[in-house]
Amino acid sequence: MGRAPCCDKSGLKKGPWTPEEDHILIDYIQKNGYGNWRTLPKNAGLQRCGKSCRLRWTNYLRPDIKRGRFSFEEEETIIQLHSMLGNRWSAIAARLPGRTDNEIKNYWNTHIRKKLLRMGIDPVTHTPRLDLLHLSAILNSSSQMNFSRLVGMHNLVNPQLLRLANLLSSTQFQNQNQYLMLQNNAQDNQICSNSQLQNHMPPLVQPCQPQNQDIPTCTTLETPNVPISNIDQFRTSDVTNFNPQNCQLNDWPNNQIDVTFFPEDYVPLSNYGYDCVYGSDPPPSDTSTFQSNGSSNFSFRSVLSNMSSPSSSPTQLHSNSIKLTSNSTEEEKESYCSNLLKFNIQDMLDVNEFV
DNA sequence: AATACAGACAACCGCCACTAA
DNA sequence: ATTAGTGGCGGTTGTCTGTAT
Numbered sequence: 001m002g003r004a005p006c007c008d009k010s011g012l013k014k015g016p017w018t019p020e021e022d023h024i025l026i027d028y029i030q031k032n033g034y035g036n037w038r039t040l041p042k043n044a045g046l047q048r049c050g051k052s053c054r055l056r057w058t059n060y061l062r063p064d065i066k067r068g069r070f071s072f073e074e075e076e077t078i079i080q081l082h083s084m085l086g087n088r089w090s091a092i093a094a095r096l097p098g099r100t101d102n103e104i105k106n107y108w109n110t111h112i113r114k115k116l117l118r119m120g121i122d123p124v125t126h127t128p129r130l131d132l133l134h135l136s137a138i139l140n141s142s143s144q145m146n147f148s149r150l151v152g153m154h155n156l157v158n159p160q161l162l163r164l165a166n167l168l169s170s171t172q173f174q175n176q177n178q179y180l181m182l183q184n185n186a187q188d189n190q191i192c193s194n195s196q197l198q199n200h201m202p203p204l205v206q207p208c209q210p211q212n213q214d215i216p217t218c219t220t221l222e223t224p225n226v227p228i229s230n231i232d233q234f235r236t237s238d239v240t241n242f243n244p245q246n247c248q249l250n251d252w253p254n255n256q257i258d259v260t261f262f263p264e265d266y267v268p269l270s271n272y273g274y275d276c277v278y279g280s281d282p283p284p285s286d287t288s289t290f291q292s293n294g295s296s297n298f299s300f301r302s303v304l305s306n307m308s309s310p311s312s313s314p315t316q317l318h319s320n321s322i323k324l325t326s327n328s329t330e331e332e333k334e335s336y337c338s339n340l341l342k343f344n345i346q347d348m349l350d351v352n353e354f355v
Numbered sequence: 356a357a358t359a360c361a362g363a364c365a366a367c368c369g370c371c372a373c374t375a376a
Numbered sequence: 377a378t379t380a381g382t383g384g385c386g387g388t389t390g391t392c393t394g395t396a397t
Binding site for chain 1: 362363364365366367
């Protein structure tokens with residue numbers, strides 16, 4: 001035999017709380033505390049479910065709640081914590097005094113998430129957009145489907161997108177090692193569970209197993225000869241029968257890519273194309289060819305660690321030449337954030353095209 | 356001025372781990 | 377040992393408000 005039901009749901013009020021109800025709830029809790037939410041509404045004389053009372057109190061009426069806009073420092077903290085903890089809003093809220101999990105969750109979904117997307121960053125993984133990465137996986141999907149076959153896709157997909165995707169694809173195999181290393185570190189430090197960690201790493205190369213329903217599988221592209229000018233069109237195309245095996249072009253020897261495939265001003269990137277404001281390696285001097293076998297020194301890990309490592313922030317974040325305060329304007333803050341997480345690839349193409 | 360649309364956020368829903376009975 | 381309620385959490389929805397047309 002279990003406990004009695006928490007409340008009889010019939011006849012209980014739902015929807016927005018009135019000031020009178022708030023007053024009753026505050027009064028009651030100030031006098032009696034909030035030990036038992038089941039009996040609280042009845043004792044207080046509220047026609048509400050105990051759960052509703054608890055939510056109203058913890059998310060809105062609690063005296064220690066800080067109302068108003070999030071400061072830039074708070075926003076920065078949320079991003080860092082989210083990169084470590086994922087959508088564990090209560091855990092994030094525990095590190096932001098005066099803020100509730102609900103408030104942080106709302107702020108993330110309405111502000112931060114969109115901001116990261118605008119910057120070309122996947123708000124779930126805190127790495128460059130998953131759709132771009134997945135496209136890179138498509139391109140890298142098998143030994144038979146190497147980079148040279150992109151030429152056959154030129155009229156199907158935005159060439160710039162292909163270039164970006166290939167750029168990212170070159171990092172995939174390296175990421176596997178980094179993932180394993182980070183996983184071990186996470187286990188050692190007990191930062192987060194493996195499943196959480198996986199959510200923060202770029203996908204391993206798993207062709208034909210999309211990580212996200214929105215993302216086409218590798219055997220897609222049914223609408224040949226239809227230029228796809230941006231990623232949204234690509235994603236919404238009816239693409240089911242494309243078979244890379246049917247590509248007619250020969251492979252380039254030694255997996256070396258003709259430099260003419262890249263923009264004239266292209267320079268191989270360090271740090272996976274992230275232009276971290278601190279610690280990025282200088283570009284290699286030889287830019288005549290580009291190795292597509294993942295031998296370049298790009299590193300998403302640097303991004304992840306820069307965003308997630310408590311030691312890297314806020315000190316280093318604040319080391320930027322632009323000093324922001326709580327009074328900084330929204331534009332200043334956004335500009336500052338954009339610089340923090342700027343892609344080098346933005347130098348060679350406009351990522352916003354794909355957002 | 357009216358309408359449509361988007362953004363913001365409060366509140367609800369459903370699930371899960373814990374635990375009282 | 378089992379059952380079922382409680383509290384907590386994350387995801388989603390509903391409503392209000394501001395802005396654009």
